[in-house]
Amino acid sequence: MKRTCNLGLAAFLLAALPASAQTVKIGGDIQLWYTQMLDSNLRYNSAAPGGYYNLRSEFKENTFSVRRSEIKLSGSAAEGVDYEVMFDPSISTGTSNPIILQDAFVTWKPFAGLDVKAGQFKNLQTYEGVTSSTELLFAERSQLGRMFGDKRDRGLALGFSYGDPKGFAGKVTAAVFNGMNDATSGKTNDTNAQKDVVLRVDFSLGQTHKFGAYTLQGGTDVADKGNPPATIAANPGGAWPTQAAIYDNKDKTTNLGAFYAYQDGTWTLTAEYMTGLLGRRFATLAATAPAVKREHLDQKFTGYYVTGGYTSGHHSILARYDLMNLNSGDDWYTATNPYTTNVATGLPTGADYSPKYTEVTVGYTYAWIPEKVKAANLKVNYIARSKNFLRPFGTETGEQGGNTVVAALLVAF
Numbered sequence: 001m002k003r004t005c006n007l008g009l010a011a012f013l014l015a016a017l018p019a020s021a022q023t024v025k026i027g028g029d030i031q032l033w034y035t036q037m038l039d040s041n042l043r044y045n046s047a048a049p050g051g052y053y054n055l056r057s058e059f060k061e062n063t064f065s066v067r068r069s070e071i072k073l074s075g076s077a078a079e080g081v082d083y084e085v086m087f088d089p090s091i092s093t094g095t096s097n098p099i100i101l102q103d104a105f106v107t108w109k110p111f112a113g114l115d116v117k118a119g120q121f122k123n124l125q126t127y128e129g130v131t132s133s134t135e136l137l138f139a140e141r142s143q144l145g146r147m148f149g150d151k152r153d154r155g156l157a158l159g160f161s162y163g164d165p166k167g168f169a170g171k172v173t174a175a176v177f178n179g180m181n182d183a184t185s186g187k188t189n190d191t192n193a194q195k196d197v198v199l200r201v202d203f204s205l206g207q208t209h210k211f212g213a214y215t216l217q218g219g220t221d222v223a224d225k226g227n228p229p230a231t232i233a234a235n236p237g238g239a240w241p242t243q244a245a246i247y248d249n250k251d252k253t254t255n256l257g258a259f260y261a262y263q264d265g266t267w268t269l270t271a272e273y274m275t276g277l278l279g280r281r282f283a284t285l286a287a288t289a290p291a292v293k294r295e296h297l298d299q300k301f302t303g304y305y306v307t308g309g310y311t312s313g314h315h316s317i318l319a320r321y322d323l324m325n326l327n328s329g330d331d332w333y334t335a336t337n338p339y340t341t342n343v344a345t346g347l348p349t350g351a352d353y354s355p356k357y358t359e360v361t362v363g364y365t366y367a368w369i370p371e372k373v374k375a376a377n378l379k380v381n382y383i384a385r386s387k388n389f390l391r392p393f394g395t396e397t398g399e400q401g402g403n404t405v406v407a408a409l410l411v412a413f
Contacts, residue, residue, distance in 0.1 A: 024075045028086075029134050029374075029412040031068040035059055039402030045390035048399065049339075050293075052282070052326045052355035053389035054147050056140070059404050066090045067408065068133060070102070080109045097185040102152060117157040120186065123177050124157065124200045125149045125214055127259035127272050134374035137268065138363050139381045139408035142305040143324040144274050147281075148255060153177035153186035153196065166206060173200045179253075182281050183221040191223040194250070208264045216255040216276070222285045224250075235290030238343070239333045241297060246284050249297045253279025268309035268318065275302045278326065295332035302328035316365040316373075326355035351392075351399045358386040379408040 035058050037043060042060050047053065058065050072086040086103040093099060105119025122129050128141050129149025141150055155177030163169030175198040178190040196218035204210050222232050234246045241249075257274030278301055282294035302325050309318035332338050336346050339354040363381040367373040387401030 024073050026071070026073055027413060028071040029068060029410060030066075031133065032409045033058055033065045033067045033139065034063070034407045035065070036062050036405045037402060038404060041390050041393065041396075041400045042402035042404070045393045045396075045400050045402075048353045048389050048391055050282075050353065050355055053357055054143060055389065056146075059383075059406075067139075070133070072103075077106075082107045082109075095184070097187065099187050101187065113161050115159045115161070117159065118155075120152055120154045121157075122149075123151055123153045123155070123181060123186065123196065123216070124173060124175055124198050125151070125216055125255055126257060126274065127210075127212075127261060127270065130202075132374070134410060134412045137270070137307060137309065137318055137365075138320060138361055139379045139406045140361075140383070142272070142320065142322050143357065143359065144257070144272060144303045144305060144322075147303075147324070148274065151181040151186060153179065153181045154189070155196070157198075165204070168203070168205050170201065170203045173202075174198070175200075177218075179218045179280075180221050182253075191221060193224070194219045196253075209260075209262055211258075211260040213258040214255065215257075216253070218253040218279070220251040220253075220280050220283070220285050222251075222280075222283075222287050231287060232285050233288065233290045234284055234286070235292055236284075237292060239335075240292070241333075246297065249284070251280040251283050251285050252277055252298075253281065266311055268307065268311070268316075270307040271305070273302075273304040275300060275328070277301075282326075295327060295334070295338055296329075298329075299327055299331055300329045301326045311370075314367050314370050316363075316367070318361075318363045318365070320359075320361045320363075322359040322361065324357050326357075350397065351388075353388055353399060356386075357389060360384045374410070374412050376411050377409075379406075379410070381406050381408070 068088055069090040070086055070088045072084065074084040076082050083106050084103055087100045088102055089100055091097060091100045103121050105117055105121045108116045124130060126145050126149030128136065128145035155175055157173055157175035159171055159173040161171040177196040177198065179194060179196040180186050180188055180190060196216055198216050200214040202212040225231060229247065232247065234243060236243065236246055254276040255274060256276055257272060259272040261270040278294050278299045284292050284297065303323060305320055305322040307318060307320040309316055334343050340352050341348050361381055361383050363379055366378045368376040383404045385401050385403055388399040390400040392398060392400055
């Protein structure tokens with residue numbers, strides 16, 4: 001009811017504006033999913049130790065769902081000053097995602113090539129992270145895209161564009177963000193003095209080739225008031241470093257990635273690689289209770305995906321191979337491998353819960369308007385996952401998993 005009233009009030013105020021001020025552009029999209037489990041483990045089995053695998057709730061049941069209902073308002077407040085607001089009433093709000101507001105930013109273009117962007121928006125990580133959800137090739141993003149790229153934050157970005165859009169062109173962006181996207185989806189103010197620093201370069205060659213690279217350097221999102229920071233709790237356990245070393249590490253968080261994309265209207269090829277430190281995304285520091293959510297202070301991740309596709313008229317066939325290793329350095333403090341042995345006894349568990357996951361996605365897309373695919377399309381995807389992200393259930397033994405078929409209907413307006 002509260003959301004309905006707020007939307008109604010917004011519509012009333014917009015209608016009440018003088019005609020000269022009603023230059024607001026209204027757009028958005030509706031994305032509907034139906035997910036079909038091919039293995040009941042997705043419903044019954046709990047997550048494997050560590051909880052590393054990113055699995056949306058929609059894949060844990062056979063269900064119709066409203067995946068997105070995005071509404072976007074944009075316009076120009078003055079010459080060279082643009083704004084955009086986007087919200088999604090389908091979002092279930094809570095501690096980790098407190099409001100339905102997605103984007104709210106102002107862009108100032110003082111002269112050709114330079115732009116200054118301030119507000120709440122995507123934090124410029126991964127190729128899919130700066131791609132509209134209406135232009136995704138599959139119903140679901142890659143593991144890199146959904147774990148590291150599909151995140152917003154509050155901050156400031158300075159961009160400089162150059163070159164010929166029909167030939168070779170580029171853009172260099174430097175940004176600073178609160179670093180709250182792993183705590184509150186980036187939708188609250190900062191809780192400490194540290195900030196995320198982001199650098200990104202994007203290049204294009206004509207309309208078919210895109211490539212670039214990006215990095216992020218950040219740290220803990222936990223409040224560090226006090227001397228020492230008494231509000232930060234940590235439970236090192238076993239042979240972990242000292243509390244002082246854990247405090248000093250401050251859950252250092254990094255990304256470093258590169259991508260290439262080719263699309264000519266018929267053939268599609270995209271590839272992306274990314275590595276970094278897990279840091280606060282699997283934190284050793286917490287505000288209220290002891291927590292250790294990874295096996296090493298400097299635990300690294302490595303991921304990549306490759307996508308290929310062919311389009312003819314209304315129809316597209318695509319396939320993606322996607323790998324994510326969330327401990328690519330095989331680093332841990334325990335005497336034995338914590339993913340294959342009982343740490344207390346040192347005996348094998350009979351299962352391998354190493355946080356290394358693969359997904360193979362095969363998809364078909366029907367576009368009602370071939371020259372404008374995002375206007376209206378239907379995607380049907382089969383997702384085959386490696387079987388090591390769920391615990392055994394009942395009489396099952398060993399690591400478990402499950403596959404999914406998802407149908408996604410998109411309409412953009």
